[in-house]
Structure formats: structure tokens, C-alpha cells
Amino acid sequence: MGKLIVSLSPHAHGNETVEKNMYGVVIALIPAILVSLIYFGIGSAVVLLSSVASCVFIEWAISRYILKVNPSISDGSAIVTGLLLGMNLPSNLPIWIVMVGALVAIGIGKMTFGGLGNNPFNPALVGRCFLLVSFPAQMTSWPTSGHWLKYMDAQTGATPLSIMKTAIKSGDASVLNQLPDATQLLLGSNPNLGLGTIGEVCALALLLGLCYLLWKKVITWHIPVSIIGTVIIFSGILHLANPVYADPLTEVFTGGLMLGAIFMATDYVTSPMTHKGQIIYGVAIGFLTIVIRNWGSYPEGMSFAILIMNAFTPLINTYVKPKRFGEKQK
Amino acid sequence: MKIHTFHLGGVHPDENKITAEMSTQVAALPKQAIFPLSQHIGAPAKPVVQRGDKVKVGTLIAEAGGFVSAPIYSSVSGTVAKIDTSIDATGYRKPVIIINVEGDEWEENIDRTDKLEKLSDHPELTPEEIIERIKVAGVTGMGGAGFPTFIKLCPPPTAKAECVIINGVECEPYITSDYRLMMEHSDEIIEGVRLLMKAAKVDKAYIGIEDNKPKAIQLFEEKTADIQNIEIVPLAKKYPQGGEKQLVDAVIHRQVPAPPAIPVNVGAIVQNVGTAFAVYQAVMKHKPLFERYTTVTGKEIKNPGNFLVRMGTPFSQLIDSCGGLPDGDNKVLAGGPMMGKAVMSLDVPVCKGTNSITVLSGFDAHRKSIQPCIRCGKCVDACPMGLEPYLLATLSSMKEYERLEQEDVTSCISCGSCQFTCPSHRPILDNILQGKGAVMSIIKSRQKK
Numbered sequence: 001m002g003k004l005i006v007s008l009s010p011h012a013h014g015n016e017t018v019e020k021n022m023y024g025v026v027i028a029l030i031p032a033i034l035v036s037l038i039y040f041g042i043g044s045a046v047v048l049l050s051s052v053a054s055c056v057f058i059e060w061a062i063s064r065y066i067l068k069v070n071p072s073i074s075d076g077s078a079i080v081t082g083l084l085l086g087m088n089l090p091s092n093l094p095i096w097i098v099m100v101g102a103l104v105a106i107g108i109g110k111m112t113f114g115g116l117g118n119n120p121f122n123p124a125l126v127g128r129c130f131l132l133v134s135f136p137a138q139m140t141s142w143p144t145s146g147h148w149l150k151y152m153d154a155q156t157g158a159t160p161l162s163i164m165k166t167a168i169k170s171g172d173a174s175v176l177n178q179l180p181d182a183t184q185l186l187l188g189s190n191p192n193l194g195l196g197t198i199g200e201v202c203a204l205a206l207l208l209g210l211c212y213l214l215w216k217k218v219i220t221w222h223i224p225v226s227i228i229g230t231v232i233i234f235s236g237i238l239h240l241a242n243p244v245y246a247d248p249l250t251e252v253f254t255g256g257l258m259l260g261a262i263f264m265a266t267d268y269v270t271s272p273m274t275h276k277g278q279i280i281y282g283v284a285i286g287f288l289t290i291v292i293r294n295w296g297s298y299p300e301g302m303s304f305a306i307l308i309m310n311a312f313t314p315l316i317n318t319y320v321k322p323k324r325f326g327e328k329q330k
Numbered sequence: 331m332k333i334h335t336f337h338l339g340g341v342h343p344d345e346n347k348i349t350a351e352m353s354t355q356v357a358a359l360p361k362q363a364i365f366p367l368s369q370h371i372g373a374p375a376k377p378v379v380q381r382g383d384k385v386k387v388g389t390l391i392a393e394a395g396g397f398v399s400a401p402i403y404s405s406v407s408g409t410v411a412k413i414d415t416s417i418d419a420t421g422y423r424k425p426v427i428i429i430n431v432e433g434d435e436w437e438e439n440i441d442r443t444d445k446l447e448k449l450s451d452h453p454e455l456t457p458e459e460i461i462e463r464i465k466v467a468g469v470t471g472m473g474g475a476g477f478p479t480f481i482k483l484c485p486p487p488t489a490k491a492e493c494v495i496i497n498g499v500e501c502e503p504y505i506t507s508d509y510r511l512m513m514e515h516s517d518e519i520i521e522g523v524r525l526l527m528k529a530a531k532v533d534k535a536y537i538g539i540e541d542n543k544p545k546a547i548q549l550f551e552e553k554t555a556d557i558q559n560i561e562i563v564p565l566a567k568k569y570p571q572g573g574e575k576q577l578v579d580a581v582i583h584r585q586v587p588a589p590p591a592i593p594v595n596v597g598a599i600v601q602n603v604g605t606a607f608a609v610y611q612a613v614m615k616h617k618p619l620f621e622r623y624t625t626v627t628g629k630e631i632k633n634p635g636n637f638l639v640r641m642g643t644p645f646s647q648l649i650d651s652c653g654g655l656p657d658g659d660n661k662v663l664a665g666g667p668m669m670g671k672a673v674m675s676l677d678v679p680v681c682k683g684t685n686s687i688t689v690l691s692g693f694d695a696h697r698k699s700i701q702p703c704i705r706c707g708k709c710v711d712a713c714p715m716g717l718e719p720y721l722l723a724t725l726s727s728m729k730e731y732e733r734l735e736q737e738d739v740t741s742c743i744s745c746g747s748c749q750f751t752c753p754s755h756r757p758i759l760d761n762i763l764q765g766k767g768a769v770m771s772i773i774k775s776r777q778k779k
Binding site: 020323 | 338341342343344421503575579585586587588591657658659660661662663665667668669670671672673674675676690694695696697698701702703704705706707708710711713714715716717718720721738741744745746747749750751752753754755757759760763
């Protein structure tokens with residue numbers, strides 16, 4: 001006869017696992033990955049693969065040789081970080097820069113704090129922002145579409161975001177006429193412009209990913225909806241006040257907003273625990289993004305906004321409590 | 331028809347109600363019956379028999395050991411073998427009375443007929459008389475916790491009872507003993523509800539039943555069709571709907587404030603269907619509480635079933651009669667998989683609160699390996715009390731008891747929804763229980779000063 005097992009209750013488990021959640025994110029990214037392959041071709045594949053491979057390798061190497069613990073690559077978190085880092089890079093970035101980004105993302109962004117679950121900042125964004133300030137030229141040259149077989153030699157062009165910045169700087173609203181219309185932005189098919197990072201091209205593909213994440217209950221609606229809602233309302237007010245500021249739909253469908261709102265800001269580890277806190281966090285990210293886009297020195301503010309709010313997450317967790325049962329008695 | 335449920339949190343465990351449509355069988359008498367003296371919340375009972383005494387079925391063997399306590403009656407006839415200590419379902423060694431079974435002779439005053447005694451035929455029963463009979467019969471909550479029933483019927487002067495809520499939810503997976511009782515003894519339960527209403531001096535009762543038991547809902551709606559003041563409330567299936575506070579919220583939409591408030595502070599007296607049945611038997615049949623409906627179940631158990639069991643019957647006998655323990659590692663639970671207690675020995679007897687013996691085998695018997703907390707917040711979402719389990723667990727393991735009290739750890743109802751939902755398989759509730767215990771004793775010692 002076998003043993004009698006004794007433990008405290010509960011003895012049942014809902015079969016949720018870390019792996020299911022992490023691979024859920026990977027599956028949700030598939031539409032955006034496919035679209036990026038169509039638009040950027042080989043460059044996208046090279047950057048994404050090298051990013052994932054180096055993130056996984058660095059996590060393995062650090063756990064094995066520096067922390068001397070059993071590497072937990074199978075939980076999928078390094079793959080997610082690698083994919084998201086890759087999605088946040090231009091498709092013509094040299095592999096060695098991608099590797100530097102992965103080293104910073106996993107090495108400094110994640111493992112220095114103790115690995116999965118302990119990092120205060122989103123590791124992929126730490127990596128991306130490090131690259132952005134260290135390699136400003138390479139990180140802001142954006143390939144245009146239709147160069148399937150070109151990698152580092154792809155033609156580049158200005159992105160919608162830089163056009164929007166020019167409009168504000170010059171105070172001339174007619175500059176905005178160069179922008180593609182909302183449908184083109186939604187599909188990512190802006191013919192002569194730079195397309196931005198690998199992951200942010202097609203808002204529609206990212207929204208498909210959002211539907212999957214919500215369906216599988218990997219994330220809840222609170223963070224993405226509050227970010228996108230705030231951006232629409234805030235940029236709408238600015239647009240009505242002064243037409244040099246782009247209209248809300250353009251703001252939502254351009255740049256890293258969708259990618260950030262759906263995949264980056266919703267990172268479990270660095271976002272607040274309660275729904276109330278998540279809404280405060282989302283509203284603040286939306287607000288900061290528009291502030292940085294319009295009045296900051298960078299054309300895109302999503303990454304910075306998320307990193308800033310990551311720093312506020314512990315504070316939000318401390319002060320924003322869920323409603324206790326029986327708190328308000330009728 | 332609107333289906334109600336409670337408002338905060340909750341999870342949906344797999345039902346696994348394997349034994350739902352199996353009629354209740356009468357379990358065989360044990361050779362030796364074991365009666366722990368603390369089968370209820372409160373002071374342990376005090377033995378009134380000695381070694382060598384002859385007892386019958388229904389003989390008082392231990393009297394209430396205080397105000398919050400309950401007497402214990404023998405479920406068998408025979409000779410008291412010894413008064414000793416033995417390991418009970420909590421894993422602690424506790425005082426017990428052990429009786430060697432000889433024959434099956436009942437006390438004469440117990441009415442063993444099936445005749446339905448109606449409250450309307452007994453106008454002589456006053457609320458005080460009903461409460462007295464419930465107290466004397468040793469009736470305690472049959473849902474698991476085992477709080478003496480008569481105390482709930484005498485609310486503190488600051489609170490006024492407005493209704494009785496009968497818990498027919500049975501939200502724990504696997505267990506079907508309450509369901510079988512409802513299907514097989516609906517008339518007695520309804521009379522029991524009437525007795526409880528009269529005892530509590532209220533004229534409204536609700537019976538909450540989860541919608542995964544449509545037959546029970548239908549049966550009770552038919553039976554209460556011409557009873558104006560008993561209302562059947564179908565509830566959407568969600569765990570822990572059987573928790574008192576969740577049930578009150580689901581049925582009458584009132585939230586019981588934080589402890590020390592109890593349901594009667596918002597006007598509700600909550601009793602289990604099993605308790606209603608025991609009350610009927612105690613008051614109308616002069617039958618003290620010494621047998622109960624218990625499910626013996628498990629995915630790997632050969633012949634699971636529902637049994638009418640004499641208390642004191644060891645788990646081993648019931649499990650053997652269902653085909654024995656499966657090979658390999660097993661976890662044997664007194665109760666269901668969400669809140670049941672894993673027993674250390676199969677000599678543990680069925681007590682007043684043992685609604686099920688659930689056997690989890692092989693894969694289900696073991697916990698999974700623990701991973702780091704990924705701060706997903708699913709435990710916060712799942713908590714039916716609006717607490718932050720991840721935080722309580724961390725504070726508990728850091729022994730930050732002051733902070734833990736500020737974070738309302740005492741509101742935790744130990745339902746385990748947090749740990750059930752945790753993707754990292756963290757022992758959240760283990761930690762919280764440790765911290766909650768420490769905080770409770772700190773509060774107690776503060777009150778003594």
C-alpha cells in the first residue's frame with residue numbers, strides 16, 4: 001500500500017500554471033508576428049529569433065553559473081521577454097545590438113532582482129530603452145515595407161509619429177496630411193513611410209491578440225482599456241483645442257501604443273494587483289504617453305510611460321485596496 | 331427566474347459529483363465505535379459514562395462542557411471499553427470514548443417510525459421548548475464547522491433575526507450527502523425549517539440551492555408551492571457559496587461586516603439542510619444526533635456511494651465497504667477537496683460534521699512544485715472576502731503580525747480559493763492560516779488585559 005498524504009486544504013487546484021499564462025501570451029503574439037513577417041520579411045525573423053535565443057541563453061547562463069540554481073527556462077518567461085523585446089526593435093537592427101539588448105533586459109532588468117516575479121521594471125522595456133539611449137541612430141531608422149529579402153540594407157523612412165512631432169514643432173497642421181488614414185494605420189499598410197518596430201505595425205493583429213488573452217483569461221480588460229480610453233479622451237481634447245495635435249484614432253493606431261497597452265503594460269509582475277489599481281495605472285500610462293509624444297523630446301512615449309508607472313506599482317499596491325467584503329453595509 | 335450568487339471573487343472547481351444519483355444505503359454497524367469529545371466548536375463534552383457501563387443507541391455518553399458546547403450520544407449499543415485519547419481528523423490526539431458494539435438496542439423514547447410529524451399538529455411546542463430539545467439532542471451545524479445549533483437560534487440582544495436561510499448549496503466538489511438528503515427527505519427538511527423559523531421567531535425562510543442540482547430545486551419548489559413563507563432561491567454555481575457570509579450575500583443581498591459580526595447582525599440565521607433534518611428528528615422524533623448522511627467518494631474508489639452512518643464508525647470500515655483504498659499514494663479527506671481535512675490515520679471516526687470521506691489518489695493526492703509568485707493578481711480576484719491573499723501570505727511568512735491585522739487577515743474564511751487559482755501553486759492558505767492563528771491569539775491576549 002502507498003502512503004497516506006497529509007496537507008492543509010485546499011486539496012484541489014484549478015490547473016492554472018505559469019506556463020499556460022506565458023505560452024498564452026506567445027500564442028496571442030502570433031498574429032502580430034505573422035504580419036511583421038509579411039511586412040518586414042527576413043529582417044523581422046532575424047531580429048525576433050536572435051532576441052528570443054539570446055534572452056533564453058542569458059537567463060540559463062545566469063541561473064546556472066552565477067546564481068547556481070536550477071534554470072527554470074521551461075516556465076516560458078524568458079521566451080516572452082525575448083519576443084516582446086524583439087517586437088520593440090526595428091527590423092534592420094544588427095544582431096549584436098539585439099544581443100546587448102537581451103543582456104540588459106534579462107541580466108539587469110530581471111535576474112539582478114532575483115528572477116521571475118521580483119523585477120520592478122518590465123525587462124523587455126528596460127532592454128529597449130537602454131538600446132534607445134545607447135544606439136539612438138540604429139534604434140530610430142525605420143524600414144519601409146516590401147523588402148522581404150533585405151535585412152540591414154532595407155530602405156528606411158519617417159514614421160507617422162515623427163510626422164506628428166514635426167507638425168507640433170512647426171505649428172503647421174497641414175503636415176498631418178502626409179499621414180495615412182485610420183484604416184491604413186489599423187492594417188499597418190502605410191506605403192512610403194517607415195513602419196516602426198516589428199511588433200507595432202498592425203493594430204488589428206494586436207487587437208486579435210487582445211481578444212485571445214481576454215478569452216483565455218490571461219489578462220483582464222482593465223489595463224488595456226484604461227490606457228486606450230485615456231489616450232482617446234486626452235488626445236481628443238487636444239485635437240479639438242488645436243488641430244496640430246493628431247486626431248485620437250491616429251494616436252491610438254500609431255507607434256507602440258497597442259503593443260504597449262496589450263502586451264507590455266499588462267505584464268503581471270510589474271503591474272498592480274487590484275483592478276482599481278490597474279485602472280489608475282492604465283490611466284496614468286495613457287496620459288503620460290500623450291504628454292511625452294506631444295511635448296517630450298522623443299516621438300514615442302509608450303515605453304517610458306510604462307516604465308515610469310512600473311515604478312509606481314508598489315505604491316499603488318500599498319494604497320489601493322480591493323473593496324473588502326461587508327465594508328459598505330446597507 | 332433570476333439566478334443569484336455572491337458578489338466578490340469565487341472559483342469554479344470541477345464538480346466530480348460522482349455519487350449524485352446513488353440512493354443512500356445504510357452503512358453496517360462498526361465493531362467498535364469511537365466518539366471524540368470535541369466534535370463541535372466550543373468546549374469539549376464531559377464523559378458521563380465509565381468503563382464497563384452498558385449503553386444503548388441514543389444513550390447520553392458525554393454532557394455539554396460549557397455554554398458553547400454540545401452533548402454526545404452513543405450511536406451503538408454495547409459496553410464502554412475505555413475512555414482514552416485518539417487521533418482525530420485534525421491530526422491532534424484528543425480524548426475519546428470507545429464503545430464495543432453488542433447488538434443494536436435503542437433507547438425506548440426514540441420514535442423510529444417514518445411517520446411525518448407536522449409542526450401544525452403540535453401547537454404545544456413553544457420556541458423555548460424547540461430550542462431546549464435541539465440543545466439537549468446535541469445538534470450542531472452539519473455542514474462541517476459544527477457550531478452548536480441552539481446558540482445560533484438565540485441571537486445576542488443587539489441583533490434581531492429576520493429570516494432563516496437554509497444552506498442547500500453543497501458547493502464543495504465530490505460531496506453529495508446534502509443533495510441525497512434533500513432528494514430523499516424533503517418533507518422532513520421542510521418541517522425542520524418550520525421548526526427553526528418558530529424557534530428563531532421569524533416568519534421567512536429561504537432555501538438556497540445551486541443550479542447544478544436542478545432536480546432538488548424542482549422538488550423543493552413543488553413541495554413549498556403552497557407554503558408562502560418558505561422561498562426557494564436557485565443560485566449560480568460558484569465556490570464558496572456555502573460559506574455563511576457568501577450565502578447571506580447571495581440570498582438576501584446583505585453583506586455581513588467584518589468579524590466579530592455574524593450573519594444575525596444583518597438579520598439572517600444560516601443553517602444547513604442536514605441541520606434542518608437533524609432538528610426535525612431531535613424535536614419531533616426525540617432522536618439525538620448520532621447518525622448522519624455521509625458520502626464516500628473518489629475518482630479511483632471502486633464503489634462510491636452515499637451512506638447513512640452511525641457516528642463513531644471508523645473511516646477504514648466505510649472505505650473498505652466501498653472497495654478499499656486504491657493502490658499507490660492516497661489522500662483521505664474528512665470533507666471535500668476544498669476545505670476538507672486530510673487524515674493521518676484511517677481509524678478516525680465519522681463525527682457530527684463529517685459530510686464526506688473523499689479519497690484523492692495518485693496525481694490528485696500530491697501538491698505540485700512551487701514556483702515564484704508572478705504577481706498575476708488572480709488570488710486577489712478569487713478572494714470572496716475582498717482580501718489580498720498574496721500579501722497576507724507574504725506578511726505571514728515574515729511574521730509581520732501588526733500589519734497582517736491591519737490587512738484584515740481575521741476576515742479570511744479559509745475557503746482556499748486563492749491557493750486553488752494560483753498558477754505558481756504557492757501554499758498561500760497554509761501561510762495565511764499560520765499568520766491568522768498568530769494574530770487571533772494576539773487579539774485574544776489583548777482582550778484579556
